[in-house]
Amino acid sequence: MLQVESVRQEEIVTYLKELRDEIVQGFESLEPAQRFERKCWDHHGGGGGEISVIRGDVFEKAAVNWSGVRGKSLPLKEEDEPFFATGVSLITHMANPFMPTVHMNVRYIETASRWWFGGGYDLTPMGFDNEEDTAHFHQVAKDSLGDTLYKEFSQNAAEYFYIKHWKKERGVGGIFFDHYNTGDFEQDLQMWKGVGSSFLESILPIYKKRQHTPYTVEDKAKQNQLRAHYVEFNLLYDRGTKFGFVSGGNPEAILCSMPPTATW
Known part of the structure; x- marks a missing residue:
């Protein structure tokens, strides 16, 4: 069980769990015959997480995970001081190839000397780009952030979600930020919450519009090829x-991002 050590941590963990539940309910509204199955796990340094996975007719596989962990030293960093990390991370892999994969993550990390926010969401059509869907997705992100931060974070996403060996972006972009700390905690917190809380509006209208699109065996084969990327x-x-592997996270939770099938 995660023991929060400050009012700040308690507020963030409460928000993240409520966000996780809201997204789960939103996804289940498209999959009335199925429900997410939840599984808790413990972290060796303290805390743990909860995996939520659904497999159905609309979501071939989707995971919406929450974690809150502690450790003696922050992985992948030089500083040797205890850390606290919590976040929600999700991925969808859709049965219908015309319904794009979407990824979202919002996270907060704190050490003895500093704190920062990270996260974002991005859209990955699996071979079937739709300009209308892309425009909607980006507009929701822009509305949640304002012009200046949207421009910065969308450029971050274009650079971060780049597959070097294929020389292309993973999808059609989105927003991405990390180590975000302006020095004004409350202002940064509200921006971060705004990103998380806008996520469902970015994707549910797309899914509702595309879930009954007819597709062929060839379309499914193309989807699986793009899933490999x-x-x-x-x-x-x-x-x-x-970060998940190096920090001793749950491999099952970390690998929830993998699609149920892919071809090379």
Whole structure:
């Protein structure tokens, strides 16, 4: 069980769990015959997390995970001081190839000397780009952030979600930020909450519009080929995946991002 050590940590953990529940309910509204299955896990340094996974007719596989962990030293960093990290991370892999994969993560990390926020969301059509969907997705992100931060964070996403060996972006972009700390905690917290709370509006209208689109066996084969690129990015380049493994996180939770099928 995670023991929060400050009012700040308690507020953030409460928000994240409420956000997780809101997203789970939103996804379940598209999958009335199925419900997310939840599984708790413990972290060796303190705390742990909860995996939430659904497999159905609309979501071939989707995971919405929360974690809150402690450790003696922050992984992938030089400083040797205790840390607290908590966040919600999700991924969808859709049965219908015309429904794009979406990824979202919002996280907060704190050490004895500093704190920062990170996160964002991005859209990855699996071979079937739709300009209307892309425009909607980006507009929601822009509305949540304002012009200046949206421009910065969307450029971050274009650079971060780049598959070097294929020389292309993973999808059609989104927003991404890390180590965000302006020195004004309350202002940064509200920005971060705004990103998390805008997520469902960015994707549910797209899913509702595309879930009954007819598709062929060939369309499904194309989707699986693009899913392979998604796997490659997450295992080779994604910092969150590396952080999870190095910090002793739950491998099942970390690998929830993997699609149920992919082809090479």
